[in-house]
Amino acid sequence: MNKLQTLILAAITALTAAAAPLTLTSPDGHLSLTAGEDHGVPYYTLSRDGNVVLAPSRLGFTLSDLDLASGMKVTKSTRTGHDDTWTTLWGEDETIRNHYNELAVTYRGKRGVNMTVTFRLFDDGLGFRYSIPAQKALPDIVVTDEMTEFVLPADVPAWSIPTNRTIYYENLFTCDKLSAKDTVHTPLTIEAAPDLKLAIHQAALVDYADLNLTPRAGKDGAVRLLATLTPWQDGTKVKAGASLLSPWRTVIVAHNAGELITSRLMLNLNEPCTWDDTSWIEPGRYIGIWWSIHKKKYTWEQGPKHGATTANMKRYIDFAARHGFSGVLAEGWNYGWGEGETISFTKPYPDYDIEELSRYARSKGVFIVGHTETWGKSRLLEEQMEDAFAMYERLGIKVVKTGYVGAMLNGEELQHSQFGARHYRKVLECAARHHIMIDNHEPMMPTGLQRTLPNLMTQEGVRGQEYNAWSEDGGNPPSHTATLPFTRGLAGPMDFTPAIFNYRDEVVPGTRPQSTIAKQLAEFVVLYSPLQMAADAIESYENHPALSFIESCPTTWRRTVVPNGEVGQYVTIAREARDGSGSWFIGSLTNEQARTLAVLLTFLEPDARYIATIYEDGPGADYITNPMSMAIRQVEVGYGDTLTLNLARSGGAAIRLVKCN
């Protein structure tokens, strides 16, 4: 029998001994899962090479009129397997292997209601989801609580942002013991053991509430992480209707922090795109009238310092055309920024000639990035978006940056609630009809939906560059971008907007990027976004030597590897260009500690030679005393060579490797 036949055979074997725990192993045999019920309570466990990763952890729901978390009996289980490789439209890897063994366990609970939990065990972790089919005994499913648990056998440190002290996920990730935390957002990155890193998150949140985790100290030093869904204002969590299909709950299981970054488990658990035409979706770099507003040089609203003017925008378009940026953003182009103004997504301010600018941009081979700041009034966007997106399509506006600044959507529902999920998806679908890509600010935490809806290019949901303009705490600390790739970054692309070159003209004394300039470049590689913004004003880029790296750096990749990294300390990410050139780009950065990193070049083609152009911290570079010192060297390298990088305090290196002719 070949492998496929074996898998098929496994799939048609139904277990009947429901009382004994069901087991599942990963394709490579290292991970194993058990599932079943204990005194009627559904549960699962996860182990690696015989060691407990997750102790018995509860499953199930409390529905508005039914308890599906106790009194449950396994009635059926199905095993299957899957192994194929699919191609991404854009992203960190061109092809992704989707290789897992699956166990679907069906429980029967009170009133004879059926609920199935489907487990997929990959070599790099676990995903599981709930489905409740339409059934007469349960005509309308309203989730009041999801009872899912992730039980860590010990109270270990983890990286997280809190749910209840933040909106928009714009906090600094902190590392504490699990038991010391309040409810946290996912991804939750857990330092379970020196060779065991976990990341708990979710995949394919299509029509559901966002997942949060509440730690509770359990028995024997264990810590239970309780699923805590973001509620509707009526207190319910998910209004599912006749049937329910939850997002996948995911656990990446890695030997080191770098493996968290290269796991594609979340994407594998999203559905493929079914669109006929995706040719209009194009990753790229963009610039915009943005940082200068945060720096108080311009204003969003009308007035003597208005930023989004026709003349100013033409300067930006010219710069973009000259320097290979595909898009130019203008914030504050439309009515809705001044007091008393009616928000309109089609009516430009009088000093912003959108027709002329669109013509001009097109003539230069670039496009305008549209912007729809709703101030949280998602209803307004839903009302206007059909007309607005049709207008943008006509004008060649290929990307829209959406925004939802405001505590609640329409003052009524939380942004991370099922209400929010529905809104964000509606916008994506309407945008797709008009061939518009979306950069979603103040979003739902991403869950890999870009596989299904590949016009969901990038999202905020991260404490980004703008904090380096005006935050009262000096800006993002040096550890921040050494943490994000292992935490927020695991959820998908981040519109962090890296690459500030000009640290002068502080608007809050002492607040500026807390990094060397070489680290700003490294972030352009390290912080992944298919639409990557070079955030600074064009005046700061003009004639700047470091711009040459940004101009050359792709935003979609053939392959990504992580030669080294420790959460919050340092990381090196290497990515191969997807253009067939064989070029590689490496970003390496450190927190407030200077360090020397050795990057072993075993990812290069064995028989090729490469010229490495290395942008690194220069003589005396230091993020506090001398952030602008950058050194550049070129060395010829090949497979198996080691690049030694000396990173300053909060320093970095950005490297371009081009094949020798």
Next chain:
Amino acid sequence: MNKLQTLILAAITALTAAAAPLTLTSPDGHLSLTAGEDHGVPYYTLSRDGNVVLAPSRLGFTLSDLDLASGMKVTKSTRTGHDDTWTTLWGEDETIRNHYNELAVTYRGKRGVNMTVTFRLFDDGLGFRYSIPAQKALPDIVVTDEMTEFVLPADVPAWSIPTNRTIYYENLFTCDKLSAKDTVHTPLTIEAAPDLKLAIHQAALVDYADLNLTPRAGKDGAVRLLATLTPWQDGTKVKAGASLLSPWRTVIVAHNAGELITSRLMLNLNEPCTWDDTSWIEPGRYIGIWWSIHKKKYTWEQGPKHGATTANMKRYIDFAARHGFSGVLAEGWNYGWGEGETISFTKPYPDYDIEELSRYARSKGVFIVGHTETWGKSRLLEEQMEDAFAMYERLGIKVVKTGYVGAMLNGEELQHSQFGARHYRKVLECAARHHIMIDNHEPMMPTGLQRTLPNLMTQEGVRGQEYNAWSEDGGNPPSHTATLPFTRGLAGPMDFTPAIFNYRDEVVPGTRPQSTIAKQLAEFVVLYSPLQMAADAIESYENHPALSFIESCPTTWRRTVVPNGEVGQYVTIAREARDGSGSWFIGSLTNEQARTLAVLLTFLEPDARYIATIYEDGPGADYITNPMSMAIRQVEVGYGDTLTLNLARSGGAAIRLVKCN
């Protein structure tokens, strides 16, 4: 009486006591000159603050049928003065003060023939010229020898290239005692004393032979430098016709080497331009299909590796448009490169669509730099140039690079003879009628004619970058570009073609630029040319961080200062942009010795602050072992601050100072 009245009074005072030597002092009183005759031999002397600069030095001519170097009597002398400030169309300084005292001495010689020597004494040196008016006793003037001498009171070291072992002036300048030299070209740069640097050259060579100097040990340790004009093949030197007006013989008198560079004596001694319209003359940067030919990647002539193809040229035009280069050169575009081909300056090779390329270039806002390699057949160019330049004008070709590779013009006359001077001027005049600027390769040594004919933009006549591609001696040595500004550079713009970034793919093993890459950048500032070529292939510039300096660097200046320099050792040149921005650009470079230079910023505006972006030798930079290491830092500076530059062996620094907003 005001100053002007004093000068006028002096001018109308004619001396009658001819036997006593005539004297003249510079406006500041430091330089003084005597002139007269000694036993019938005309002579002059020059001193500074009472110390002899030039001991009694002979004047006069041997004509084909008359000796005007002995038996001469002073019959008249006239003193006058001049002080005004004029504006250059382009160059190293926007305004130039022309301030001198003048003494015109008329001699009567055999047959009653009159000859006048006009001396102009500036604060920075001396110029003198001969005029022989039309007179019955001398119906046809043919110079067989110019008897001018420059007598140095001691046998001091000087920098020169030899006349008789070179063509095209493409030798390395060497420093020897004057007495050890054979006949040399001018400029001749003399280390007369620690605080006395001299440069002997000429100005306004309009219709004359080139000047060379032959050293002869004289009495009391003095060295006589004898004017030695480049001859016609019949042995005569100058065929003057009814009257003669020689070029100015010039001696810059400086306290230090830097003052040689900032002397504008040569330009002051050329005639102003009288053209009505000079709006078509535009300094700028250019690139071209050139270095890759010298590197054997392409060929000039037709064949599988032909460089000047339509497709290749479009790539270059695109690059130029993106990166702010105004011109693109293609060598090998026309018939005349292959064996047996008839040279044509209007007929492109079949794979070079000149009409399409001109249209394309124009659409991108750049122009093609034409190229007319004559292989020394100047007659061919004279025959074709009216048609060719008319065609170029129609095609928007604004610059023509002319070339004269070949030992003699038409196999008949030397390029540096009066015959050559006449040809080069004819080309300039014809080009001007068609609004074409000239970049003259294999030229006459320049003498400041660009003041009169400002379409004479730049010239070769220098051992340039191409020697770093294929010379058998490893390329230009580290001292070369530390020598040129004080020697060849004193004669005017050099089309040296700096800025090679890619040292790989050697065609002669070991031959490559013998400098760090930061020094390559420094040369872009240090070696002045109003049409400055960035010489490397665009593949080497694409995405290179150092390109940002070149993109930003002007080629015409408001002001030039030389903070430090020693001939052959090191030099720092600072130039203020002419665009009114107040930006300064500094180039600093050293020979094979590493050194630390302090640049005192007393040339900046006193009340302004500047951001200095410094491209300098990086960690471990060394021209032999590690030429590609470059560091970049930014510092804020103001008037009176000191920049400390650590230059590697054959290293450099390039600095851009931009005013803070």
